[in-house]
Amino acid sequence: MLAENLKSLYLDEWNRYVGHEFVRRMEHGDLPLENFKFYLVQDSLYVEEMLRAVMRSTELMPNDMAIRILSSVVLGRDKGMETHAFLEKELGVEKSSRMTMTTYSYTRHLRYSSTIGWPQFLAAWIPCMWGYSEIGKTVLNSPNRYYRTWAEFYASKEYADRVSVILEAMDRFNGDITEIKDYFLISLKFEQMFWQAAFDMEKPI
Amino acid sequence: MLAENLKSLYLDEWNRYVGHEFVRRMEHGDLPLENFKFYLVQDSLYVEEMLRAVMRSTELMPNDMAIRILSSVVLGRDKGMETHAFLEKELGVEKSSRMTMTTYSYTRHLRYSSTIGWPQFLAAWIPCMWGYSEIGKTVLNSPNRYYRTWAEFYASKEYADRVSVILEAMDRFNGDITEIKDYFLISLKFEQMFWQAAFDMEKPI
Numbered sequence: 137m138l139a140e141n142l143k144s145l146y147l148d149e150w151n152r153y154v155g156h157e158f159v160r161r162m163e164h165g166d167l168p169l170e171n172f173k174f175y176l177v178q179d180s181l182y183v184e185e186m187l188r189a190v191m192r193s194t195e196l197m198p199n200d201m202a203i204r205i206l207s208s209v210v211l212g213r214d215k216g217m218e219t220h221a222f223l224e225k226e227l228g229v230e231k232s233s234r235m236t237m238t239t240y241s242y243t244r245h246l247r248y249s250s251t252i253g254w255p256q257f258l259a260a261w262i263p264c265m266w267g268y269s270e271i272g273k274t275v276l277n278s279p280n281r282y283y284r285t286w287a288e289f290y291a292s293k294e295y296a297d298r299v300s301v302i303l304e305a306m307d308r309f310n311g312d313i314t315e316i317k318d319y320f321l322i323s324l325k326f327e328q329m330f331w332q333a334a335f336d337m338e339k340p341i
Numbered sequence: 342m343l344a345e346n347l348k349s350l351y352l353d354e355w356n357r358y359v360g361h362e363f364v365r366r367m368e369h370g371d372l373p374l375e376n377f378k379f380y381l382v383q384d385s386l387y388v389e390e391m392l393r394a395v396m397r398s399t400e401l402m403p404n405d406m407a408i409r410i411l412s413s414v415v416l417g418r419d420k421g422m423e424t425h426a427f428l429e430k431e432l433g434v435e436k437s438s439r440m441t442m443t444t445y446s447y448t449r450h451l452r453y454s455s456t457i458g459w460p461q462f463l464a465a466w467i468p469c470m471w472g473y474s475e476i477g478k479t480v481l482n483s484p485n486r487y488y489r490t491w492a493e494f495y496a497s498k499e500y501a502d503r504v505s506v507i508l509e510a511m512d513r514f515n516g517d518i519t520e521i522k523d524y525f526l527i528s529l530k531f532e533q534m535f536w537q538a539a540f541d542m543e544k545p546i
Contacts, residue, residue, distance in 0.1 A: 237530055241446035248449045251456075322546060325442055341527060 139262055139303045141313060142320045149324040153263065154270050158331035162287075165279035172282065173229045175334035178239045180220060180231075182330070185243035186264070187213075193250035193257035201254070201305050208301040219289040223282060234340035238333040242326035249319050255309040258302060259316035263323040265299050344467055344508045346518060347525045354529040358468065359475050363536035367492075370484035377487065378434045380539035383444045385425060385436070387535070390448035391469070392418075398455035398462035406459070406510050413506040424494040428487060439545035443538040447531035454524050460514040463507060464521035468528040470504050 143150050158175070161167035190209060194202035223229070235243075249260035272290025275283050289295060309316065348355050363380070366372035395414060399407035428434070440448075454465035477495025480488050494500060514521065 237446075237527075237534075240527065241442075241449065244446065244449035244453045247453055318546070322442075322445065325546065329442075341523070341530065 137303060138306050138309060138313070139266060142259065142262070142317060143266075145313075145317060146321050146324055149321060149328070150263075150267070153324050153327040153331070154267050154274070156328060156331040156335075158335050159271055159274060162275045162280070162283040163278055165283065167280075167283070169227060169282070171334055171337065172286075173227050174337050175331075176220065176224060176227070176229050177232050178236060178330070178334060180224075181233070181235050182239055182243060183216075186246055186261070189243070189246040189250040189257065190261070192247065193254055193261075196250075196257075197254040197305075198308075201308065204301055205305060208298045215292075215294055216289060219285065223286060227282065232340065236333050236338040236340050238326070238329045238338055240341065242323075242330060245322055245326060252319075255306070255311065255316050256319045258306045258309070260319040260323045262302060262306060263320060263327050265302050267327060269296055269299050342508060343511050343514060343518070344471060347464065347467070347522060348471075350518075350522060351526050351529055354526060354533070355468075355472070358529050358532040358536070359472050359479070361533060361536040361540075363540050364476050364479060367480045367485070367488040368483055370488065372485075372488070374432060374487070376539055376542065377491075378432050379542050380536075381425065381429055381432070381434050382437050383441060383535070383539060385429075386438070386440050387444055387448060388421075391451055391466070394448070394451040394455040394462065395466070397452065398459055401455075401462075402459040402510075403513075406513065409506055410510060413503045420497075420499055421494055424490065428491060432487065437545065441538050441543040441545050443531070443534045443543055445546065447528075447535060450527055450531060457524075460511070460516065460521050461524045463511045463514070465524040465528045467507060467511060468525060468532050470507050472532060474501055474504050 158167065158171070162172070187210060190205065194206055197205065224231075246257075246260055250257045268290045272287045272292075272295070275287035276291045278284050278287065363372065363376070367377070392415060395410065399411055402410065429436075451462075451465055455462045473495040477492045477497075477500070480492035481496045483489050483492065
């Protein structure tokens with residue numbers, strides 16, 4: 137599977153992302169809720185921009201791939217929104233439209249990748265989608281119930297099915313891996329920066 | 342002048358950019374050449390991407406504005422390239438195609454802005470173009486001859502004319518400043534990060 141190849145190519149960067157201190161602390165339950173709330177706000181802003189990038193990229197996909205991606209991800213995102221909305225309500229998170237430079241930069245990368253070609257976009261998108269499957273499983277047994285609720289969504293079968301659609305689509309690329317690997321690597325770096333920004337509570341723009 | 346208004350709105354951020362430690366050290370001549378060489382490499386990569394963004398944005402400009410911008414900037418860039426090439430040769434700079442995350446992020450911002458509208462693109466572009474006029478004048482009397490050579494280009498009348506074309510084009514925007522100010526602000530932040538990355542010699546991707 138091509139996604140597996142990309143992952144093994146940058147395994148260190150992958151591990152620095154899925155095993156980031158922020159994730160470890162969610163797993164152990166000792167991440168301060170303030171950091172988690174900060175994360176939720178930036179993540180909502182991220183998801184909105186990610187969806188725009190998905191929509192743009194579908195213009196460049198074979199039609200059947202575009203339809204499959206749109207129906208699994210865009211139309212099937214209600215569950216994720218529900219989890220987010222539940223946590224935001226429970227924790228009293230105040231909505232904000234102010235991104236950090238990290239959120240802004242990462243999402244500019246996704247929007248850019250979405251204009252280059254579908255293989256480039258998928259390579260840039262996979263770290264987020266696939267990585268959260270892995271992270272969800274790690275955090276699932278956290279002693280903190282909010283972190284468990286959060287993890288249950290990403291560890292769910294529903295979410296895994298969604299990820300499969302994307303990983304299978306990636307497998308239809310039969311060009312050279314050098315055409316897409318940088319997009320994957322750059323997203324791995326941005327994912328690390330995204331956790332770090334939530335850890336440091338980076339000042340929004 | 343609209344560019345003046347943008348500058349006064351974010352004067353602190355502007356000053357943190359044009360008065361960055363990196364600039365001060367060029368001015369005083371005690372910036373290590375290694376940092377300057379690092380900067381030259383990233384700046385070349387930046388300029389290439391900036392030009393692509395200019396080209397994309399001209400599609401959204403009134404025709405006469407597009408032609409004026411293209412002729413002053415794209416076709417008139419030889420002098421800047423000459424200075425760059427001279428310094429690179431003198432200092433034995435090795436070309437590289439490897440951007441830092443900072444260079445990549447900043448240029449994704451420019452490429453993104455270039456797809457939104459010409460006023461947004463100009464607002465994002467002005468910090469770089471206009472700021473270097475100011476920085477050139479500051480560094481012009483540096484005791485280091487390489488930094489002087491570098492500054493002479495940005496302090497030249499030729500460069501100032503080029504900047505005027507852009508500032509005048511910005512003045513043709515008659516919408517509300519709130520539609521463009523974030524693009525300007527974000528570039529000011531990226532410019533600071535760009536100096537800082539050269540100062541820290543950020544590891545390329």
